[in-house]
Amino acid sequence: MKFRGLIFANLFRKKVRFLLTIGSFAVALLLFTFLAVVKSAFSRGTEIAGADRLIVVSRIGLMQLMPISYRDKILAIPGVKAVTHNHWFGGVYQDEKNFFPQFVIDPEYQRRVMTELVVPDDQWNNFLKDRQGAIAGARTAERFHWKIGDRIPIKTTLYGGSSWQFNLDGIYHSERAGGDESQFWLQWKYFDENAPDAVKSTAGWYVVKLDSPDDAVRVAKAIDEKFANSSFETKTETESAFAAYFVKQFGNIELLILTIGSVVFFTLLLVTGNTMAISVRERTSELAVLKAIGFSGRAVLFFVLAESVIIALLGGFLGLVLAYLAIPVIGLALTGLLPPLILSKSLLTLGLGFALFVGGVSGLLPGIGAMRLRVVNALRRV
Numbered sequence: 310m311k312f313r314g315l316i317f318a319n320l321f322r323k324k325v326r327f328l329l330t331i332g333s334f335a336v337a338l339l340l341f342t343f344l345a346v347v348k349s350a351f352s353r354g355t356e357i358a359g360a361d362r363l364i365v366v367s368r369i370g371l372m373q374l375m376p377i378s379y380r381d382k383i384l385a386i387p388g389v390k391a392v393t394h395n396h397w398f399g400g401v402y403q404d405e406k407n408f409f410p411q412f413v414i415d416p417e418y419q420r421r422v423m424t425e426l427v428v429p430d431d432q433w434n435n436f437l438k439d440r441q442g443a444i445a446g447a448r449t450a451e452r453f454h455w456k457i458g459d460r461i462p463i464k465t466t467l468y469g470g471s472s473w474q475f476n477l478d479g480i481y482h483s484e485r486a487g488g489d490e491s492q493f494w495l496q497w498k499y500f501d502e503n504a505p506d507a508v509k510s511t512a513g514w515y516v517v518k519l520d521s522p523d524d525a526v527r528v529a530k531a532i533d534e535k536f537a538n539s540s541f542e543t544k545t546e547t548e549s550a551f552a553a554y555f556v557k558q559f560g561n562i563e564l565l566i567l568t569i570g571s572v573v574f575f576t577l578l579l580v581t582g583n584t585m586a587i588s589v590r591e592r593t594s595e596l597a598v599l600k601a602i603g604f605s606g607r608a609v610l611f612f613v614l615a616e617s618v619i620i621a622l623l624g625g626f627l628g629l630v631l632a633y634l635a636i637p638v639i640g641l642a643l644t645g646l647l648p649p650l651i652l653s654k655s656l657l658t659l660g661l662g663f664a665l666f667v668g669g670v671s672g673l674l675p676g677i678g679a680m681r682l683r684v685v686n687a688l689r690r691v
Contacts, residue, residue: 323588327620330584334577334624334664335631341573342632342660343639346650348566360522361390362422363529364551365515368542374511375541380415383515386531388524393418394512396500398493400465400473402453409449411463411493413500413513422518425484426492432457432479440499443475446490450480463493468504516548574667581671585617588675606680613676614669621668629660 321327365383367373377394384392396413416437420428428436428444436442445455455461455477462472475495483490501509519528529545536543633652640650 326584326587330580330620331624331627333580334621334667335628337573337577337580338625338628338660338664339631339635341570341663342629342652342656343636344566344570344573345656345659346632346636346652349653349656350650360547360549361519361525362548363517363519363525363532363545364548365517365532365543365545366513366551368533368544371514373541374508374513375515375543377510377512379512379515379536379541379543382535383517383532386528386535388520388528388531389517390520391418391421391518392515393422393518394497394515396497396508396511396513397467398463398465398495398500399467400463402461402463407453409452409491409493410489411465411495413497414494415497419494422516424518425488426481427484428479428481436478436496439476439478440496440502441474441476442478442496444479444481444494445477446492447480447482448490449493450477455480468500468508473503517545574663577667578671581617581620581667582674584620585613585672585675586678588613588616610676610680613679614672617672617676618665618668621664621671625661625664625668628664629657632660633657 365375365379367375380392380394383389393415395415398411398413400411401407402409420426420433426446432444436444443461450456457477457480459477461475461477463475464472473495481490481492481494517528517532519525525547529547532545533543636650636652
């Protein structure tokens with residue numbers, strides 16, 4: 310008798326129950342994978358943040374503006390290589406749902422600070438010559454099917470409520486895997502000429518490029534001390550710390566995901582474990598016969614665990630296939646609301662490992678019960 314034939318014969322004995330168990334496993338694993346992708350998306354900013362960059366914001370909060378004159382003062386601090394400043398533009402393209410991050414940048418220092426965001430030289434030079442010029446991330450350009458030379462209207466309620474017209478002069482790409490390619494850049498001088506008086510000659514935040522990551526603590530302290538007791542005090546931290554702080558503004562995402570993930574885990578344990586327990590009870594006499602003809606308790610345990618793991622593998626594989634197909638669609642629908650959703654090979658491996666673990670654990674208790682089954686007591690039920 311072949312073990313494989315016996316295992317699969319038992320699996321397909323109750324076809325409807327078998328298919329329903331696999332289906333529930335697949336849906337649960339799809340949810341687990343989606344949660345893992347969302348968690349990865351929110352933590353990606355921290356993981357890929359530059360170790361040699363600092364973010365300077367107002368001590369009051371991110372929405373409080375600072376004088377544009379701070380740039381030269383920060384640049385004069387020893388250890389600072391370059392400084393660029395940004396503003397949040399906060400507009401939409403054609404429709405309210407077409408949201409994406411738009412930043413007013415300092416063209417003079419942008420590429421010297423954000424070195425991983427690459428724009429071809431010819432496109433950048435055209436951007437510098439064009440006051441209404443704009444640079445779009447590759448992901449945003451693909452999303453709206455933009456091409457170089459397009460005229461792009463962006464409507465913002467923050468600065469006048471009307472549409473601002475921009476010429477797409479370039480498209481940038483990120484050299485880092487998973488880097489942000491969703492931004493839209495416009496020139497500070499054009500913005501400053503047309504913005505309300507209250508925001509003229511201001512910056513929303515500064516990004517500081519350091520000579521060495523080892524200077525981060527010293528330079529951050531020097532910047533904050535320089536503007537201490539002024540009308541616009543600052544708070545300076547590393548880019549990774551700033552990214553982590555920004556994610557926290559959405560709430561405790563990690564706790565929420567861990568909570569839902571735990572519920573998914575225990576639900577899978579209950580569903581698969583209950584299925585295997587029922588299967589073992591239905592086959593008590595058959596398992597006793599196997600023992601009576603010479604199969605050991607460990608062999609019986611192996612049969613039960615093998616069935617449980619196969620169910621987990623089939624359900625897990627189906628769930629990962631669904632995730633592979635669904636997550637890009639969900640990511641496209643949520644563009645602008647969440648960071649890019651990327652289903653990496655490591656997450657697929659994690660999902661498969663999760664399925665195997667759940668399958669093994671859920672089949673363990675029914676398997677041990679079958680292994681300890683006494684032949685005499687079980688055969689009384691025949």
